[in-house]
Amino acid sequence: MTSAAPASALPAGPITQVAGRALVLRGDDIDTDRIIPARFLKCVTFDGLGQQVFADDRIELQGAHPFDRPEHQGARLLLVNRNFGCGSSREHAPQALMRWGIRAVIGESFAEIFYGNCLALGIPCLTASHELMLAIQAAAAAEPAAEFVLEVATASLRCNQPAASWELELPPGPRQMLSTGQWDGTGQLVANGTALAATAARLPYLTNFAG
Amino acid sequence: MSAGTLYDKVWDLHRVAELPSGSTQLFIGLHLIHEVTTPQAFAGLRDLGLTVLHPERTVATVDHIVPTTSQARPFADPLAEAMLETLERNCADYGITLHGLGSGRQGIVHVIAPELGLTQPGMTVACGDSHTSTHGAFGAIAFGIGTSQVRDVLASQSLAMGKLKVRRIWVDGQLQRGVYAKDLVLHVIRSLGVKAGVGYAYEFAGPAIAALSMEERMTLCNMAIEGGARCGYVNPDATTFAYLEGRPYAPAGAAWERAVAWWQSLASGADAVFDDQVDFDATTIAPTITWGITPGQGIGVNEAVPSLEQTEPDERPIAEEAYRYMDLAPGTPIAGLAVDVCFIGSCTNGRLSDLQAAAAVAKGRQVAAGITAFVVPGSEQVAAAAEAEGLDEVFRQAGFQWREPGCSMCLAMNPDRLEGRQISASSSNRNFKGRQGSATGRTLLMSPAMVAAAAVSGHVADVRLLLNE
Numbered sequence A: 001m002t003s004a005a006p007a008s009a010l011p012a013g014p015i016t017q018v019a020g021r022a023l024v025l026r027g028d029d030i031d032t033d034r035i036i037p038a039r040f041l042k043c044v045t046f047d048g049l050g051q052q053v054f055a056d057d058r059i060e061l062q063g064a065h066p067f068d069r070p071e072h073q074g075a076r077l078l079l080v081n082r083n084f085g086c087g088s089s090r091e092h093a094p095q096a097l098m099r100w101g102i103r104a105v106i107g108e109s110f111a112e113i114f115y116g117n118c119l120a121l122g123i124p125c126l127t128a129s130h131e132l133m134l135a136i137q138a139a140a141a142a143e144p145a146a147e148f149v150l151e152v153a154t155a156s157l158r159c160n161q162p163a164a165s166w167e168l169e170l171p172p173g174p175r176q177m178l179s180t181g182q183w184d185g186t187g188q189l190v191a192n193g194t195a196l197a198a199t200a201a202r203l204p205y206l207t208n209f210a211g
Numbered sequence B: 001m002s003a004g005t006l007y008d009k010v011w012d013l014h015r016v017a018e019l020p021s022g023s024t025q026l027f028i029g030l031h032l033i034h035e036v037t038t039p040q041a042f043a044g045l046r047d048l049g050l051t052v053l054h055p056e057r058t059v060a061t062v063d064h065i066v067p068t069t070s071q072a073r074p075f076a077d078p079l080a081e082a083m084l085e086t087l088e089r090n091c092a093d094y095g096i097t098l099h100g101l102g103s104g105r106q107g108i109v110h111v112i113a114p115e116l117g118l119t120q121p122g123m124t125v126a127c128g129d130s131h132t133s134t135h136g137a138f139g140a141i142a143f144g145i146g147t148s149q150v151r152d153v154l155a156s157q158s159l160a161m162g163k164l165k166v167r168r169i170w171v172d173g174q175l176q177r178g179v180y181a182k183d184l185v186l187h188v189i190r191s192l193g194v195k196a197g198v199g200y201a202y203e204f205a206g207p208a209i210a211a212l213s214m215e216e217r218m219t220l221c222n223m224a225i226e227g228g229a230r231c232g233y234v235n236p237d238a239t240t241f242a243y244l245e246g247r248p249y250a251p252a253g254a255a256w257e258r259a260v261a262w263w264q265s266l267a268s269g270a271d272a273v274f275d276d277q278v279d280f281d282a283t284t285i286a287p288t289i290t291w292g293i294t295p296g297q298g299i300g301v302n303e304a305v306p307s308l309e310q311t312e313p314d315e316r317p318i319a320e321e322a323y324r325y326m327d328l329a330p331g332t333p334i335a336g337l338a339v340d341v342c343f344i345g346s347c348t349n350g351r352l353s354d355l356q357a358a359a360a361v362a363k364g365r366q367v368a369a370g371i372t373a374f375v376v377p378g379s380e381q382v383a384a385a386a387e388a389e390g391l392d393e394v395f396r397q398a399g400f401q402w403r404e405p406g407c408s409m410c411l412a413m414n415p416d417r418l419e420g421r422q423i424s425a426s427s428s429n430r431n432f433k434g435r436q437g438s439a440t441g442r443t444l445l446m447s448p449a450m451v452a453a454a455a456v457s458g459h460v461a462d463v464r465l466l467l468n469e
């Protein structure tokens, strides 16, 4: 098992660029039960989850799992396929990936709750077509030592060996939230107190239909 | 773009502000919390120096980790005990009502909120659990959220959300005897796939839906998420109102009349516009079972495991993975497949009518040799109602264990789990690899009546044949 990234390196402030090696994890419909099996949800902090990411798959593959391979230690980008992160809403899944060291995920599509959870942690999830994704995965698999750079503002990805670049997709909302550092939006929600009260006032059920 | 649907109306009513990010700040009418996805959310709240804005709109229970054999405190598992204590302390600190063990109201969060009358039409409901879609059965917009979002709702009673598209799932005809809401939803997911709902809310409508009881509608909406749809709903109608009337948190007296009028005004109008519509015919649906490792890998009880040629090209890799994991060859008939464990329970099928349907099959029969079969009521209220009817005795006499309420072997965070390669017939909602507590354990999803049929037969069996005996 590998060590998690140091806590000081967790995402903070504007996320404009993610740079590092890329790890390929092939397959559709990889669910959050596989990313972090339920027994590891018995915790009151997220601290230890990095060690446990994909625990059962890794036991099954006895060291051959991408997250165990020596060349992938320290990788920062995760390359996946369709419907990644489906299933349970557990934020423990992106937390486990993040605490292992992943700082961005690129795939064909993501389950919505997983996508939102990642965004709230400052982990960009970008999408690419099936063909494009296969090409990116092939490049990363052929040269595990290659360095990749993801630019959030332009949703583009480049790689240094062999030199290549790809245009990805990232909707304007998340793009702006990440690049301005407003991905952790609790403060913004709380600040709208007046508008919150106005909305509450037009919902009859809040007063149990007292009339 | 959808217009005039219940989803559109509820969305507009709860809209607080447009955020700079382009998402919408949406007011959350009911926030349900439990022990697993909240400790870190409360910790985050404290870190930010914030408090709970609407403790009276926040309701807690314990379900995921509670043992179902002895619920005496402290629990044998110190981690489970620590999680429960953390929730108790957080609820006490912030003035949140906790329906705890032995209160008479404890149970799976998606079972107790409806039965207490907390879930009502027109609400927005959020909970740190993906099966929050269950509450859509009442014509609420209800969806699962992550822990950071739990913190957001605690702090602001609102969430940053993007609006979904609306797909109407129209179901004509009527379900046949021995075919239940579980079969209907497994059939829908099998037909549309597990990803089709991403980006959509599912409105379930049509004659077959109108005929469903509230508990059946909950089963249906519960599994919308397994089809990729973050929320699913049924428009409120007379069935909805009859269920709610008289429940502890439901409006009463003159307020009741006002509530019903408001609820009726929220239903999708005859002129509602949907982004998409898919039609089904309930009459043709058979008892449906999953054979693989996603809820979309379902087949009728009289069908065989599909071959690769019968599988859509982009579904073939996961089909191959499923053949290996499940140790099932294409062409194997699903009926007759031997099972080891039979589990009746969960937020999908742990309500009174589910137990009644299973008991009707178990009555006068015996669990087959070598099979462990157990029933976990969805809540303390369900358990009490079932015991009042003598269902616990029916199950015990048939050789089932009768347990205390909780999530149990739906996700196996408590001691209830599969061992090794065991194969379960389960009334829960997920057949993912390792879901039921063994990394190599196997799950067949089906209706509670079908689980009972498997228990007494020793293998997957068509419940319709047993009902006709």
Ligand code: SF4
Binding pocket: B063, B064, B108, B109, B110, B129, B131, B346, B347, B348, B406, B407, B410, B411, B428, B429
């Ligand atoms: S019964 Fe299963 S799906 Fe439902 S809330 Fe509990 S763990 Fe989640």
